[in-house]
Amino acid sequence: MITDILQEIGSTLRNNKLRTALTGFAVSWGIFLLICLLGAGNGLMNSFMGNIEGFISMSVSVEGWYTSEPYAGYQANRHIELDEGDVAYTQGRDWTGVIYNVTRSTTGRSETLAYGSHTVDGYMMGATPEYQDKEKLKLTAGRFINRSDVKERRKIIVISLAQAKELMPSAPEEIVGRWINASSVAFLVVGVYQTDERDWRRSVLIPFSTYKGIYDSSDKVDAINFELSGPSNLKEYKEFNEAYGSAIKRRHDIAPTDERGIWLHNGYVENIQMNQAKNILRIALWILGILTLISGIVGVSNIMLISVKERTHEFGIRKAIGAKPKNILSLIIAESVTITASFGYVGMLLGMIACQVMDKTVGAKEVDLGFQQIRMLVNPTVGLDVALEATLLLIVAGTIAGLAPALKAARVRPIEALRAE
Amino acid sequence: MLIELKDINKTYDNGQPLHVLKGINLSIDKGEFVSIMGASGSGKSTLLNILGILDNYDTGEYYLDGTLIKDLSETQAAQYRNHMIGFIFQSFNLIGFKTAVENVELPLYYQGVPRKKRHDLAMEYLDKMGLAPWAKHFPNEMSGGQRQRVAIARALITNPRIILADEPTGALDSKTSVEVMQLLKQLNKEDGITIIVVTHEGGVANETDKIIHIKDGIIGEIEENRQHTAWTGPLVK
Numbered sequence: 001m002i003t004d005i006l007q008e009i010g011s012t013l014r015n016n017k018l019r020t021a022l023t024g025f026a027v028s029w030g031i032f033l034l035i036c037l038l039g040a041g042n043g044l045m046n047s048f049m050g051n052i053e054g055f056i057s058m059s060v061s062v063e064g065w066y067t068s069e070p071y072a073g074y075q076a077n078r079h080i081e082l083d084e085g086d087v088a089y090t091q092g093r094d095w096t097g098v099i100y101n102v103t104r105s106t107t108g109r110s111e112t113l114a115y116g117s118h119t120v121d122g123y124m125m126g127a128t129p130e131y132q133d134k135e136k137l138k139l140t141a142g143r144f145i146n147r148s149d150v151k152e153r154r155k156i157i158v159i160s161l162a163q164a165k166e167l168m169p170s171a172p173e174e175i176v177g178r179w180i181n182a183s184s185v186a187f188l189v190v191g192v193y194q195t196d197e198r199d200w201r202r203s204v205l206i207p208f209s210t211y212k213g214i215y216d217s218s219d220k221v222d223a224i225n226f227e228l229s230g231p232s233n234l235k236e237y238k239e240f241n242e243a244y245g246s247a248i249k250r251r252h253d254i255a256p257t258d259e260r261g262i263w264l265h266n267g268y269v270e271n272i273q274m275n276q277a278k279n280i281l282r283i284a285l286w287i288l289g290i291l292t293l294i295s296g297i298v299g300v301s302n303i304m305l306i307s308v309k310e311r312t313h314e315f316g317i318r319k320a321i322g323a324k325p326k327n328i329l330s331l332i333i334a335e336s337v338t339i340t341a342s343f344g345y346v347g348m349l350l351g352m353i354a355c356q357v358m359d360k361t362v363g364a365k366e367v368d369l370g371f372q373q374i375r376m377l378v379n380p381t382v383g384l385d386v387a388l389e390a391t392l393l394l395i396v397a398g399t400i401a402g403l404a405p406a407l408k409a410a411r412v413r414p415i416e417a418l419r420a421e
Numbered sequence: 422m423l424i425e426l427k428d429i430n431k432t433y434d435n436g437q438p439l440h441v442l443k444g445i446n447l448s449i450d451k452g453e454f455v456s457i458m459g460a461s462g463s464g465k466s467t468l469l470n471i472l473g474i475l476d477n478y479d480t481g482e483y484y485l486d487g488t489l490i491k492d493l494s495e496t497q498a499a500q501y502r503n504h505m506i507g508f509i510f511q512s513f514n515l516i517g518f519k520t521a522v523e524n525v526e527l528p529l530y531y532q533g534v535p536r537k538k539r540h541d542l543a544m545e546y547l548d549k550m551g552l553a554p555w556a557k558h559f560p561n562e563m564s565g566g567q568r569q570r571v572a573i574a575r576a577l578i579t580n581p582r583i584i585l586a587d588e589p590t591g592a593l594d595s596k597t598s599v600e601v602m603q604l605l606k607q608l609n610k611e612d613g614i615t616i617i618v619v620t621h622e623g624g625v626a627n628e629t630d631k632i633i634h635i636k637d638g639i640i641g642e643i644e645e646n647r648q649h650t651a652w653t654g655p656l657v658k
Contacts, residue, residue, distance in 0.1 A: 319502075324531070413475075
């Protein structure tokens with residue numbers, strides 16, 4: 001039956017080529033703009049995401065800060081330092097969510113690294129294996145700190161590619177396996193992590209335990225990081241922040257109302273908020289695109305109405321020889337969907353080509369912000385999901401466009417067949 | 422009786438009521454070849470519409486092959502038309518953008534007959550009309566007589582109970598008119614198909630076996646015409 005309907009439509013459309021083409025143009029244009037808008041929107045979002053990559057991680061971190069209120073006999077402006085007790089407390093308590101992968105890092109210290117006659121500055125920190133995941137470090141050579149390194153307090157170090165280039169310009173990655181000096185302590189380089197031009201990071205990492213052993217024997221920790229599962233929406237994460245924050249404040253005699261005693265950063269909340277912003281942008285683009293498409297739909301509807309009026313006699317004949325109202329109805333709607341969908345696809349294809357052109361021109365240009373260079377559009381294209389959504393939209397649009405004309409056609413009385421043309 | 426009309430009344434109300442059919446009683450048997458004859462405004466077109474289930478009537482009863490045809494929904498009416506009635510129209514009413522064979526197939530399409538079977542059957546009927554070589558041609562590439570034969574093939578393809586022909590020669594020249602009437606006669610005699618011709622031409626009516634005169638919405642004389650002597654002039658003026 002599908003081929004029959006297609007054949008029926010084919011013969012009708014062939015007979016009204018110009019009219020069909022003009023109508024189709026409006027639809028093509030609408031979908032073309034929709035795809036271009038979504039592509040550019042994606043490019044903008046990708047660029048935005050790319051530029052803040054490394055800042056957001058799916059974890060919670062808490063650090064000590066300075067109090068702003070006097071409390072429990074203490075003056076304001078007291079420096080709060082977290083310690084191993086807080087780590088144990090965080091690990092041990094049964095929170096509303098499950099806390100796992102608890103890690104701590106030390107306060108760093110500036111060091112000058114030296115390899116032979118080459119030197120470079122670095123900010124040395126003690127870290128655990130989880131640090132790599134949290135900071136999204138990609139290694140270009142070697143490996144990251146592992147559990148045995150921490151357990152055995154090995155004197156090993158992971159540096160950035162930028163630093164490796166300074167220390168060993170001829171073959172930066174071959175620095176892995178060589179000993180470098182930091183303030184007269186020798187460390188074995190085990191890994192080099194990737195940095196690009198816009199990366200400001202200069203951290204060098206040694207095992208947490210090694211750092212504690214050499215530079216800081218106290219039980220103080222600079223930051224506690226952990227991952228969280230359980231809370232699933234913004235409200236629940238905020239509730240967790242509230243509960244966890246006040247517990248840590250109690251442990252250090254900070255006023256419950258003090259906003260500054262500790263610094264709690266919840267990456268999950270930020271992630272949710274960013275996704276919300278992305279969705280709002282996306283919805284706004286869809287609405288703009290659909291508004292454009294509506295003019296196309298009105299065009300199709302209008303032309304179909306004229307077509308139905310011209311074909312009154314034909315529908316009369318069809319009905320006289322046995323067409324049911326629903327046959328006529330589905331014929332017109334199928335015609336409408338065919339026009340909308342096929343021209344829509346042409347528009348979609350052109351839109352995707354335009355996105356590729358955008359990618360090669362605007363997308364390839366870098367804007368210099370002084371301290372870093374960013375690309376305004378990164379990969380401004382649409383995915384398969386958008387193509388599928390747009391297809392669905394076209395079918396719905398075609399049906400809506402065809403509905404009024406189809407109802408009109410279905411109401412044609414079979415007596416029309418007997419009227420002489 | 423194949424067709425039974427009992428006291429059919431029909432009034433059109435376009436501002437002013439117009440009583441078009443005033444109690445029509447009529448019986449037509451299976452295998453008959455009859456004509457309904459009347460001047461324009463006599464009510465013969467309205468009667469044809471009712472017989473063809475294209476229009477409703479106000480009071481009375483219409484039985485077609487034992488089925489009461491009354492107050493049908495549009496869908497039911499379409500089904501009855503499709504299965505029971507074959508139409509032949511004055512202006513052929515072929516669909517211009519479909520080929521001859523596609524036009525003939527159309528009633529079967531609405532019955533949901535598979536494409537291949539539909540096509541084979543349509544070719545068979547076109548062949549019967551001597552039009553097999555014209556199957557792929559569009560109506561505007563054919564003569565009037567050929568078009569009317571395509572229309573006849575389309576009317577016959579569903580194997581209907583009756584064929585309703587509305588002025589079948591109205592748009593044809595006299596030679597072709599004779600051929601078409603011959604064809605209808607032949608279908609009636611050889612295949613036993615019941616045919617009702619509506620016309621205002623005495624010559625056309627004369628070709629049928631029975632002439633039903635209608636005037637001012639009432640059935641007048643019913644003329645037996647087995648010898649075809651009711652008219653002495655040419656078939657068409």
